[in-house]
Structures are given as C-alpha cells and as structure tokens.
C-alpha cells in the first residue's frame with residue numbers, strides 16, 4: 002500500500018523572534034504570565050533604583066502608620082517603614098529566596114533524576130526510597146521542624162530561608178526527569194549515540210537534555226513557587242527573617258499588629274496583592290510551559 | 303495471596319513511619335539548640351523572669367526527659383515511647399501531655415478539613431470532568447485556568463482578604479474562633495452549637511476550598527482529555543447510549559482513578575493542610591496548637607504533631623493501595 | 639446477482655453522501671458523492687487505499703462524524719418492516735435510538751473498545767437498556783448470554799472484566815454487542831486488523847454466521863482482498879472519497895471494469911499469498927489537492943484527454959455493476975477509446 006506524501010508547507014524562514022512572538026500569541030497563559038512577571042520586575046528593580054530601599058524599607062524611616070499620601074504613595078507601617086520601598090525590596094528578596102531554592106532544586110533534582118533514570122538498579126532504588134519516605138512527611142511540617150530546631154530564630158536571613166526551602170525543592174524535578182529519562186532511554190537515538198561511542202555523560206547531556214528543556218523549565222518554575230510558598234508559611238508562623246522586609250514578613254507584621262482591626266488596610270493590601278501577582282504570574286508561566294511540553298492539553302481548549 | 307499482600311503492605315507502612323520517626327529524632331539532635339534552655343529564654347523574654355540557678359534547672363529537666371543519656375539509649379527510649387503512643391509532655395502547658403493537647407485540637411482540624419477536602423474534591427473533579435468533555439460549553443472549559451491561578455495563592459492570603467471584606471467590613475460572618483465563646487462555655491452537643499460552629503467555619507473553609515479546587519480541576523481535566531478519546535467512549539456512543547450515561551459510566555468512571563489516589567493522599571495530609579488558615583482564624587485545631595508551640599519553643603508538641611501527620615499519611619497511603627483494586631479491576635492485590 | 643445467498647429486499651440505500659473535514663490546511667472531501675445499495679443478508683466488502691475515506695463513510699452512516707468533519711449532503715435510508723428512515727435526517731435522540739437497533743458498528747480497535755472498569759455483561763445490558771428501558775434485568779441477562787454464545791463465547795464471559803479476555807475474545811464481545819438488537823445493517827471496520835491470522839479468520843466466520851442468523855446486511859471494511867474474496871458477495875472499490883466500481887466478487891476478480899480496480903487485482907500476487915495487496919504505481923492523491931477531472935488520471939494507464947477535465951459519469955451496466963470511468967458510457971458499455979494506449983486488460 003502506498004503512503005501519501007505529507008504536504009509540506011512553504012519553509013521560507015521567519016526570524017526566531019517572530020516565531021516566538023507568534024507562538025506567544027497562541028499560548029495566552031505564557032504571555033500573560035511573562036507580562037505580569039515583567040511588570041513585577043520593572044516595579045521592584047525600578048523602585049530600588051529610584052528610592053533608597055536599603056534605608057526606607059526598614060523601621061524608623063518614616064512616621065508610623067500613615068495612609069497612602071503624596072509623600073508615601075503606599076502608606077507606612079507601624080514601625081515606620083515606607084511601604085513603597087518595602088514592596089520594591091520585598092519582591093526582590095522574596096524572588097531571590099525562590100530563585101535560590103528553585104536553582105538548588107533543579108540542579109539536585111536533575112542530577113538525582115538522571116542518575117535514577119539512566120543507571121536504574123540500586124541507584125534508582127535508593128533515590129526512590131528516599132523520595133518515598135520524604136513524601137510521607139508533609140513539607141510544611143518538615144520545614145517547621147527544621148526551621149524551629151536547627152536554626153537560631155534570631156539570626157534568620159533570607160539565605161537561611163532559601164536553604165530550608167531547598168530541602169524539598171528537588172523532589173518534583175527528580176520525579177519528572179526520572180520518568181522522562183526512562184522513556185527516552187529506550188528510544189533509538191540514544192542507542193545510536195551509544196553505537197557511535199559517546200560516553201554515558203555525553204549521551205545524557207547532548208541527547209537527552211534538549212528534549213527535556215520544557216519539562217525542566219516547568220519544574221523550575223514549580224520549584225520556585227513551592228519555595229516561595231514554603232517560605233511564606235514559615236514567615237507567617239514567625240519563623241522568618243525578622244529583620245528583612247520580605248513580602249511574607251510584611252504580612253506577618255501586619256497580622257501581628259492587627260492591621261485589619263485597626264483599619265490599616267494598606268499595610269495588608271499591598272503585600273497581599275504583590276504575593277498574589279507573584280504566584281499568579283509563576284503559575285501562568287508554568288501552565289504555558291506545560292502546554293509546550295504536552296501539546297495535547299492545549300487542544301482541549 | 304490477599305493476606306500476604308496485606309501483611310506486606312502493613313510492614314511497609316511500619317517501615318515508612320519508623321524511618322520518618324528516626325528522621326524526626328535526629329533532626330533536633332543535629333543542632334546545638336537546647337529545647338529547655340530555649341524555653342527558659344522565651345519565658346525570660348516575655349515575663350522578664352530569669353531563674354537564678356538556670357543551669358541546675360536545665361540539668362534537672364534533662365535528667366527527667368532523658369536528654370543526658372547516651373544517644374542510642376535516648377533513641378531506644380524514644381522509639382519505645384512512640385510505640386506506646388507516648389509523645390512526651392508539653393513544655394508550655396506542663397504537666398499536660400502532648401497526646402492530650404493533640405487529642406483536644408485534632409477533632410476540630412479533622413472535622414474542618416474532612417468537609418473542605420471532600421467539597422474541594424467534588425467541586426474540582428466535577429469542573430475538571432466537564433472541562434475535559436468535548437460537548438461542554440466553552441465557558442466551562444475556560445474555567446480551569448483562572449481556578450489554577452487561584453490555586454497558586456496560599457489559602458492564608460485569600461483568608462486575609464475574606465476576613466477583611468466579609469467579616470470585618472461587611473460583618474456577615476464571625477471574625478475568628480470556632481464558636482461564640484460568650485454563648486457557650488465549651489463544646490456541647492446541641493443544634494445551636496453545631497450551627498454556631500458551622501457559621502465560624504465558613505470563612506476558613508472557603509479559604510481552603512477556593513485555593514485548592516484548581517488542582518483537582520486541572521488533574522481531572524488532564525485525565526478526561528485522555529479518556530474522552532479512548533475507543534471505549536466512542537464505542538459507547540456507537541451503542542446508542544445516552545450522553546449522561548457515557549459521561550458518568552464510561553468517561554468519569556475511568557478518568558477519576560488517579561483523582562481517587564490523590565484524594566486519599568489529601569486525606570492523609572489533613573492534619574497539616576490547614577495549619578496556616580487555622581492560625582489566621584484562631585480556629586482551635588492542630589494549626590493553632592502548632593503556632594503556639596512554635597512561639598513558646600515547645601519542641602515536644604512540634605515533634606508530636608510531626609509524628610501524627612506522618613502516621614496519617616502512611617495509613618492513608620496504605621488504605622489507597624488496599625482499596626484501589628476495588629475501583630480498577632485491572633490492578634490486583636498480588637501485583638508489585 | 640446470482641451469488642447473493644438469501645438476498646431479499648433492500649436494507650440500505652445511500653445516495654450522494656458527502657462528508658468534508660474542515661482542517662487547518664484546507665477542506666478535505668473524504669466522502670464525495672457516494673451511492674450504494676445493500677440488500678438484506680448481503681455482505682459487501684469495501685476496499686481502498688489508506689485514507690481514501692472508508693472509515694469516514696462508515697462513521698457518516700452511524701452519524702458519528704465529529705468536528706472538524708461535517709456531513710454535507712446525501713441520504714442514507716434504512717428500510718425496515720415498519721417503514722423507512724433516513725439516518726441523516728434524524729435528530730439527536732432519534733439517531734441515538736437508531737444506533738445499535740437499526741445500524742450497528744463493530745469497531746476497529748476492539749482491544750480497547752470495552753470499558754475497563756465495567757464487567758462485560760454490564761456493558762451489554764447497558765447497551766440494551768438504553769434502547770428498551772422497560773425490559774427486566776433477567777430478560778436482558780438472558781439475551782446477553784445468548785449473544786455471547788452465538789459468537790462462541792462461554793456464558794461465564796458475562797461476569798468477566800475486559801482485561802481478563804484475549805484480543806479475539808474482546809472482538810467477539812464487540813460482535814455480540816453489535817448484534818444484540820438485530821440491526822438491519824452491520825458495519826465492521828477492519829474488525830480483525832489487530833488480531834493474528836488464525837483468529838482473524840475465525841472472527842470473520844463468526845461475523846458471517848451471526849449476520850446470516852439475523853439476516854442483516856454487512857459492510858465489511860478491510861485491506862485483505864483474499865479475505866474479501868472468500869466471505870463477501872460484492873466488493874466496492876473506493877478511491878479518493880469516491881466509489882469507482884461495485885461488482886460481485888466473481889466479476890471483480892475475473893473482469894474488473896475500472897482501471898484502478900484492474901490495477902488492484904493485478905497487483906494481487908495470487909490468492910494463496912493471503913492477498914494483501916501491495917499497492918499500485920504512483921502516489922495516492924492528497925485529498926486536499928485533488929486532480930481535476932477523474933481523480934485517478936495521473937496514475938491511470940488509460941487516461942484520455944477528457945479524463946483531465948471532466949469527472950467521469952456514474953454508470954450501471956446491464957448486469958447491475960457500478961463503474962465510474964470515461965471508458966464506459968452511461969449504460970456501462972465500453973465506450974470508444976479515443977485512440978489511446980491499449981484496451982483494458984482482464985486480470986491474469
């Protein structure tokens with residue numbers, strides 16, 4: 002039986018950028034998510050450049066509990082922080098924690114996932130076993146225990162937070178990478194590469210990595226979200242960096258001083274909006290990347 | 303074969319709980335933080351009271367809690383008491399035991415989280431199922447993405463907004479607590495009391511439900527899209543079945559299988575899932591107990607809560623494994 | 639039509655059926671003006687290259703064409719003792735009731751056509767219950783078990799789950815479901831392509847036996863000409879969405895009329911060789927960009943000038959054979975060949 006020849010479209014090449022933009026127009030989640038992220042970055046980096054956030058985001062820089070005004074557009078808190086400076090600096094700090102923990106997570110997760118998936122056998126069993134045990138401990142509980150015992154409460158910095166958040170940030174990535182490697186290991190191009198005498202490591206990085214990029218990007222964003230969420234939980238419970246104006250700590254102080262009951266709405270509103278914007282943008286980006294990795298989901302919409 | 307499987311599954315549970323308990327035992331001992339000293343430091347910070355011979359008092363406490371013994375002996379003691387269901391005494395409410403405090407808080411948490419978990423599962427899975435069904439109107443299919451974004455927002459944050467707008471500004475619902483303390487001296491079995499608790503639970507429940515419906519919807523939608531293209535769904539239509547019947551018995555019934563696993567896991571994490579929201583609303587469950595323990599450096603309560611969360615997850619994982627074959631005849635007890 | 643066993647009144651009449659898929663890259667006329675008549679008890683084989691529209695034709699008769707596909711025109715009339723109905727004019731609820739009871743479909747992917755979480759019996763009862771809601775459970779169970787027996791399965795299969803059955807058994811269950819309500823027409827779309835050769839034959843024989851029992855007309859879609867030769871009465875050859883020839887098995891194999899059918903028959907090595915045809919020279923056309931005139935002309939060794947511009951007429955020979963080719967006039971007689979190439983050859 003003859004097969005009909007697939008029809009080839011004209012392949013005159015529009016530039017990569019046009020292609021990317023054209024793709025973004027179809028992938029609405031990614032577009033909106035990236036847009037929101039860009040806005041947050043411009044606001045916080047721009048804000049940090051325009052005003053001196055290293056003093057104004059800390060106590061006694063302004064009169065206490067001022068509602069939004071011309072001088073203090075977002076108002077001030079009870080300890081005399083200028084909330085505009087707090088927001089600009091807080092988004093950067095919170096983002097830093099997320100990116101550190103997310104990076105640790107992605108590196109550790111990729112390494113473990115590759116080891117487990119590529120070599121299989123004992124390596125795989127041990128890694129799976131550790132993951133299985135860790136899964137039974139709810140992340141927040143484990144992090145609370147670690148943060149409350151190992152760490153000295155009064156010396157917490159944003160790096161401590163990033164460290165604690167990193168502990169569990171690799172598991173999702175490891176799982177995704179492992180299953181992807183397992184399915185790809187069987188495909189012919191890897192065995193071809195083997196025939197051509199490449200070493201295992203070369204095979205892993207040259208052949209498997211490019212295929213996994215969308216998955217990796219999605220799990221990186223996932224790990225960043227997880228880290229920011231975990232950090233927020235610890236901060237709200239009073240296990241955060243008491244001296245730093247992160248978004249979570251700002252909400253913690255607002256709660257601590259009963260800002261809502263005192264009608265200091267601005268103190269609660271801005272950090273809440275900032276955190277919601279951070280989560281919304283990351284989650285949209287994550288969905289968008291997911292669409293790239295699994296085009297099947299898109300077709301249902 | 304079935305009995306053998308049961309035994310193996312149970313041994314695995316014991317193993318997981320044992321490993322987790324061991325981890326919990328060693329974490330605090332890896333640090334130089336001394337719980338008793340921390341406790342007195344806390345008392346001093348909050349009341350200004352500093353006992354004169356602090357070191358002696360600490361020594362006495364350490365003897366009492368066995369902290370001065372060799373590590374291996376401490377470990378055996380610890381495991382022995384965990385096995386007996388003894389999680390030690392509370393430092394902040396001495397001499398009440400950890401088990402006692404947890405026992406008091408747990409019912410509140412279990413009731414609140416059981417209701418919200420079930421509702422979330424039903425609503426989310428329902429929306430997801432509709433969103434993955436080709437004949438659904440497009441607005442239903444479009445619901446998943448906003449719900450997913452909402453699911454990225456911590457329940458605590460949504461709770462803050464709900465408190466501000468619904469409880470504080472509009473005064474529609476109580477601000478905090480589990481019941482009106484002025485009306486009832488304590489929990490009692492009466493219609494009024496139950497209604498009062500329900501009124502107090504609405505906002506915490508909403509905060510939890512709205513921020514997790516998206517996960518369920520997304521999961522179900524993903525499975526639904528796959529199942530909806532399966533031959534057996536098509537053949538069901540060829541057989542002339544009514545849409546409703548195909549939707550439920552052929553589509554939902556197959557797509558829901560992974561959701562049920564996730565539901566069991568969600569039930570397992572019931573103890574810890576509401577920690578932040580409980581705190582926000584001053585709901586007297588495990589979350590509030592944990593917060594108090596963190597503030598007071600009451601490590602034994604913290605570990606006790608850690609222990610029961612792990613047991614809860616382990617048990618529910620075992621229950622999934624044992625009941626899954628009932629839902630999916632292809633899985634049998636003797637596999638694995 | 640001497641070879642029709644027990645052929646009687648007309649069961650299905652398809653006229654000018656047209657189905658189009660509106661794809662991103664253009665409109666695909668997957669079924670383009672098909673006419674077909676089936677008698678009760680008759681077995682018609684439908685053959686053609688992959689992608690020529692066989693499944694689309696079957697799905698259109700079931701009214702199971704989904705977007706981006708659409709039935710554009712035509713009629714498909716089923717004649718029953720109670721009168722005639724046009725499948726293409728029924729509303730949603732009416733076509734639902736007609737499926738399985740008037741016209742049933744035995745799927746290609748039997749491996750996965752049964753609901754994995756439901757017992758076989760429940761799936762059979764489900765099918766009947768949606769057409770005869772008032773029947774008692776006992777009655778339906780008895781009927782389902784009889785249907786299982788009639789496809790050579792044990793009654794105990796009723797209580798089994800699909801994953802406990804072999805591929806051949808699953809296919810038999812699908813056949814049993816297909817005949818539950820004694821439909822007038824049964825369409826079997828490559829019902830055996832997933833099975834091994836021995837089982838294939840057995841399943842085919844089963845289909846024939848149950849079909850004879852309920853005196854239904856069968857449309858058998860497939861690639862295996864050898865199998866077609868042995869079990870069908872007539873063969874319809876489809877090319878790029880159109881029927882090009884419909885003849886009895888004997889006529890088709892000894893004296894095919896249409897050049898495409900001739901090429902098909904010629905390309906059969908011989909009947910012992912299982913008769914899976916190897917294909918003919920040239921490429922099957924993309925349905926997106928069909929040639930003008932006769933769609934077969936780029937591959938046809940008898941192509942004439944007129945073939946490039948005018949679509950061929952539909953002719954019926956005095957013997958009742960259908961052919962669509964400029965070599966034949968409206969009465970199906972060999973028309974003048976306008977000084978071109980050799981005369982059509984009969985197959986070896």
Ligand SMILES: Nc1ncnc2c1ncn2[C@@H]1O[C@H](COP(=O)(O)OP(=O)(O)OP(=O)(O)O)[C@@H](O)[C@H]1O
Nearest residue numbers: 659661666668687688689690691692693694695925
């Ligand atoms: N859902 C669809 N969307 C778009 N085009 C379709 C769709 N289904 C079928 N087609 C197109 O319609 C044409 C006929 O397809 P059909 O499945 O009817 O062929 P077939 O003869 O059954 O092939 P096979 O022998 O491979 O089963 C093909 O060219 C195919 O590309």
Ligand code: SF4
Nearest residue numbers: 932935938945963964
């Ligand atoms: S119409 Fe012409 S091109 Fe088409 S099959 Fe007949 S002879 Fe060949």
Ligand SMILES: [Mg+2]
Nearest residue numbers: 692693694827
């Ligand atoms: Mg087909």
